[in-house]
Amino acid sequence: MRLYKKEGATVQIISFPNEQVRKGDYLAIEDSKHGDNLIVQVIDMEYANIPGILEELLRNYDGDSSIAGEDVDPFDVAAHIRYIQDARLLICKIRASTHNGKLIPAGSHLPARSYARIRSVSVNELLTRPDGAEGYEIRLGETAEKTHLDVDVRALDGALNIITGKKGTGKSHIAKLLVLSLISHGAPVVIFDLNGEYIGLGQDTEGKPNEFSSKIHVLTPRQNFKVTLEQVKIHVLLNILVNALHLPGTSAREFRRIWHSLEQNGTLTMGELGEAIKNWRCNQHVRDALFSRYYTLLNSRLFTDNPALATSLENALDRARSGGAIVLNLRNESTTNRHIVVEYVLGKLVELLTTRRLRAIFLFAEEAHLYLRETYWDDIVTRMRHFGVFTTFITNQPDTIRENIYRQVDNLFVLNFTNEHDIDPISRAARVDAHTVKSIVRDLLPHHCLVLGKVVNDFPMIVKIKSLDVQAMGQTRLFFPVRICALTP
Amino acid sequence: MVNAQLPITTTPKYNFPLPQETLHPLELPKHFTKLSLLSLKPTQQKQRLSTKDTATQLPTHLRLQQSISSTELFPLTPNPIDTTIVAIDVSSIRLGETETGFLLGVRGAIVWKESKQYRYLRLGPFPFHITQRTEDEIRRLYRQDHPISRLQVRSIPQVYIIQSRLTTLLERWMQSFIIRTTRNSIILWDGSLAVDTTETPASTIKELLTAAHNNGNIILAFSKMTRLSLHGRRLTDLIFKHPPPCLLRIKEHINHFGQIRLMGNVYVAKFTKGKLAFRMDADKRRSSIEVVEAVQNLLGNDSILQSYPETLRLAHIFSTFTATEVLALQRCITQKSGLRVITTLNLRRLLFGRFGKTQKGC
Ligand SMILES: Nc1ncnc2c1ncn2[C@@H]1O[C@H](COP(=O)(O)OP(=O)(O)O)[C@@H](O)[C@H]1O
Numbered sequence: 001m002r003l004y005k006k007e008g009a010t011v012q013i014i015s016f017p018n019e020q021v022r023k024g025d026y027l028a029i030e031d032s033k034h035g036d037n038l039i040v041q042v043i044d045m046e047y048a049n050i051p052g053i054l055e056e057l058l059r060n061y062d063g064d065s066s067i068a069g070e071d072v073d074p075f076d077v078a079a080h081i082r083y084i085q086d087a088r089l090l091i092c093k094i095r096a097s098t099h100n101g102k103l104i105p106a107g108s109h110l111p112a113r114s115y116a117r118i119r120s121v122s123v124n125e126l127l128t129r130p131d132g133a134e135g136y137e138i139r140l141g142e143t144a145e146k147t148h149l150d151v152d153v154r155a156l157d158g159a160l161n162i163i164t165g166k167k168g169t170g171k172s173h174i175a176k177l178l179v180l181s182l183i184s185h186g187a188p189v190v191i192f193d194l195n196g197e198y199i200g201l202g203q204d205t206e207g208k209p210n211e212f213s214s215k216i217h218v219l220t221p222r223q224n225f226k227v228t229l230e231q232v233k234i235h236v237l238l239n240i241l242v243n244a245l246h247l248p249g250t251s252a253r254e255f256r257r258i259w260h261s262l263e264q265n266g267t268l269t270m271g272e273l274g275e276a277i278k279n280w281r282c283n284q285h286v287r288d289a290l291f292s293r294y295y296t297l298l299n300s301r302l303f304t305d306n307p308a309l310a311t312s313l314e315n316a317l318d319r320a321r322s323g324g325a326i327v328l329n330l331r332n333e334s335t336t337n338r339h340i341v342v343e344y345v346l347g348k349l350v351e352l353l354t355t356r357r358l359r360a361i362f363l364f365a366e367e368a369h370l371y372l373r374e375t376y377w378d379d380i381v382t383r384m385r386h387f388g389v390f391t392t393f394i395t396n397q398p399d400t401i402r403e404n405i406y407r408q409v410d411n412l413f414v415l416n417f418t419n420e421h422d423i424d425p426i427s428r429a430a431r432v433d434a435h436t437v438k439s440i441v442r443d444l445l446p447h448h449c450l451v452l453g454k455v456v457n458d459f460p461m462i463v464k465i466k467s468l469d470v471q472a473m474g475q476t477r478l479f480f481p482v483r484i485c486a487l488t489p
Numbered sequence: 490m491v492n493a494q495l496p497i498t499t500t501p502k503y504n505f506p507l508p509q510e511t512l513h514p515l516e517l518p519k520h521f522t523k524l525s526l527l528s529l530k531p532t533q534q535k536q537r538l539s540t541k542d543t544a545t546q547l548p549t550h551l552r553l554q555q556s557i558s559s560t561e562l563f564p565l566t567p568n569p570i571d572t573t574i575v576a577i578d579v580s581s582i583r584l585g586e587t588e589t590g591f592l593l594g595v596r597g598a599i600v601w602k603e604s605k606q607y608r609y610l611r612l613g614p615f616p617f618h619i620t621q622r623t624e625d626e627i628r629r630l631y632r633q634d635h636p637i638s639r640l641q642v643r644s645i646p647q648v649y650i651i652q653s654r655l656t657t658l659l660e661r662w663m664q665s666f667i668i669r670t671t672r673n674s675i676i677l678w679d680g681s682l683a684v685d686t687t688e689t690p691a692s693t694i695k696e697l698l699t700a701a702h703n704n705g706n707i708i709l710a711f712s713k714m715t716r717l718s719l720h721g722r723r724l725t726d727l728i729f730k731h732p733p734p735c736l737l738r739i740k741e742h743i744n745h746f747g748q749i750r751l752m753g754n755v756y757v758a759k760f761t762k763g764k765l766a767f768r769m770d771a772d773k774r775r776s777s778i779e780v781v782e783a784v785q786n787l788l789g790n791d792s793i794l795q796s797y798p799e800t801l802r803l804a805h806i807f808s809t810f811t812a813t814e815v816l817a818l819q820r821c822i823t824q825k826s827g828l829r830v831i832t833t834l835n836l837r838r839l840l841f842g843r844f845g846k847t848q849k850g851c
């Protein structure tokens with residue numbers, strides 16, 4: 001390999017056919033005279049712009065009217081021609097420098113083109129972890145060099161993460177991997193499981209309980225997840241009424257009065273609530289508005305007046321406190337019900353966090369735009385994060401996540417996207433340049449993920465995510481028994 | 490019609506050239522390879538080769554300004570009667586300088602057009618390291634009584650024209666080979682039949698022309714129009730009055746000009762519409778009628794693009810070096826001999842120059 005050109009943070013390197021280089025690989029450009037090395041990453045490959053190549057190709061064109069012939073080439077110059085024709089230009093981004101073997105941020109040092117040596121760098125050279133990192137590793141999978149990629153679980157602590165990629169590329173799989181890793185390191189996790197994909201986390205691929213089975217607590221609304229009005233705080237219920245059920249402000253004020261009166265009488269039940277709305281002295285429009293919401297709540301069958309049938313989220317979270325996950329199975333739930341459940345859970349989490357009953361919680365949200373109201377987005381990355389809600393968003397529509405979330409993201413797991421347009425919002429993330437994301441992501445193989453951010457010391461890496469011995473669930477239901485093979489990218 | 494009256498000779502079916510006793514198809518490549526390897530051998534003696542004037546263009550083209558007396562025009566009608574056409578061209582290119590000399594690449598190409606099909610044979614490229622020692626070696630070889638030496642230069646080459654000598658060496662051999670192994674064909678050369686006698690003895694060319702004649706071949710040598718004029722009028726202007734295809738015979742008084750000997754008659758060929766015309770030389774011993782007949786067969790058998798026969802154009806393309814080949818040759822030399830190129834090439838010129846050719850025909 002030879003250093004060819006440097007333009008800003010981009011370095012171009014000529015690589016010859018006998019040198020094995022892949023997109024995503026790291027290279028060190030070594031300047032032995034100064035002891036300074038540049039660490040660059042290959043983000044794209046092109047044909048080297050060999051002069052006269054077009055002429056060469058045209059001349060040797062083997063078309064219908066091709067000219068048969070014979071070459072007496074005693075010096076086998078043809079082999080050298082092929083060698084040159086197959087030379088590639090590696091487009092690389094500067095990621096760091098090293099000075100006397102220590103990693104430092106990339107400086108302005110320009111290695112000498114004439115004598116700079118270029119060698120491959122193994123990713124584990126870049127992920128040097130501080131002392132005391134033992135016991136905090138989680139295995140994501142393996143790198144292109146077929147070495148294990150272990151990252152520090154603490155890089156997820158306090159972090160905002162995004163997992164994205166087109167449908168079926170393994171987003172939920174990565175989320176599950178992260179969930180199980182967090183659990184095994186003693187962290188509590190809550191999952192908004194839109195498609196019921198996480199409910200099998202406690203079972204192995206054969207459906208038998210696995211090592212996590214006692215730590216996975218699946219809550220399915222209306223079945224094992226019901227609440228009493230007592231459990232729901234007035235501000236949470238108002239949030240539900242106003243945000244999920246669009247109750248107008250005047251009616252909401254009236255509702256608050258009704259609530260207080262029931263509270264004072266110690267009759268905070270769904271039955272009493274209905275009676276109270278019926279008899280409450282108020283404008284007929286207000287009463288109608290309240291009644292329609294009341295029936296929605298009633299029909300949601302999420303509420304019970306029987307404390308024995310009610311679920312204590314507090315208790316469930318207590319159990320998860322030293323490692324466990326609560327899976328809120330939102331599959332088969334109406335949009336309204338999803339909203340109600342999410343409002344309730346988030347309200348409860350903030351309550352428990354502010355009262356310090358919970359230290360912190362890792363929240364996994366699949367396709368959050370389907371149940372998270374607008375105002376929550378900012379809340380989650382600012383206020384809630386401050387309280388200790390560390391969220392991982394999972395989506396196949398990156399544009400449903402707002403730009404300010406991308407800007408604050410700590411870790412980004414990007415799987416394959418074929419449509420460049422989809423990648424635009426991701427490439428705005430502050431952690432990496434757009435060129436890197438676009439170039440690498442469109443070529444990612446199945447189960448391969450571009451990992452960006454803190455977990456990888458801000459060295460973007462391509463990882464083949466390891467498989468998991470859990471029930472996959474959530475596979476798309478099909479009519480025909482066997483799916484035809486589609487071309488994978 | 491002239492053609493209708495001419496006897497029709499059947500063209501023998503073409504077979505791949507059979508080796509003659511003295512000129513096996515691989516003999517010269519072998520010889521060339523040996524010479525090339527020898528030149529690339531590392532040397533202790535660091536004697537610098539004088540490379541000045543190496544780019545000197547040899548005066549292979551005739552200046553006829555003073556000698557033209559009259560012209561004769563021949564309108565042409567393409568004759569599709571099956572005729573084999575063979576074209577030969579050789580290219581050489583300077584690959585850069587070394588500490589002791591310079592590096593050269595030489596390659597030859599033969600293209601056949603036969604039964605509507607083109608076929609080629611390429612010899613090379615051969616890399617050469619031209620140093621004082623190579624020169625001595627070539628000198629030594631030339632003195633030996635090697636069968637091909639009869640076709641070689643008569644005088645001892647000077648350093649600065651070694652490039653041309655090596656090119657000519659390969660070219661004359663290929664020409665000789667084709668002439669002796671082909672019958673009843675039209676043989677196209679690049680250049681003219683005006684020979685620089687310092688490079689090729691007149692007898693060599695005479696021998697080639699005779700051998701061609703004996704085998705029923707006719708040699709037509711094409712070169713770019715030199716600035717010929719007749720009574721103050723450019724010949725190009727004279728021929729452009731006439732509808733193509735046509736041939737203009739130029740009659741001269743003298744047959745040598747300094748070191749240059751005219752071995753052929755000079756014609757101006759305009760085969761297609763447009764601004765281009767070429768000088769075409771044909772054997773002096775061939776009558777204009779014979780030449781016209783041959784050219785009509787050429788027009789009837791080869792495609793003509795911008796007044797130039799396609800077979801010859803292909804030979805030219807197959808022999809010239811692309812920029813990639815230049816890089817490849819440099820690499821090949823570096824690996825074989827450890828020689829490093831000091832002056833880098835002007836790739837621009839390679840790319841935008843006419844097929845990157847530096848030596849001949851341009
Ligand atoms: N790294 C992996 N190793 C093995 N199987 C995987 C991996 N990633 C995904 N899968 C499988 O591929 C399928 C689709 O993955 P999934 O995570 O559901 O995709 P997505 O959530 O992006 O639609 C699932 O059956 C999953 O088990």
Ligand SMILES: [Mg+2]
Pocket residue numbers: 168171172173197
């Ligand atoms: Mg999924």
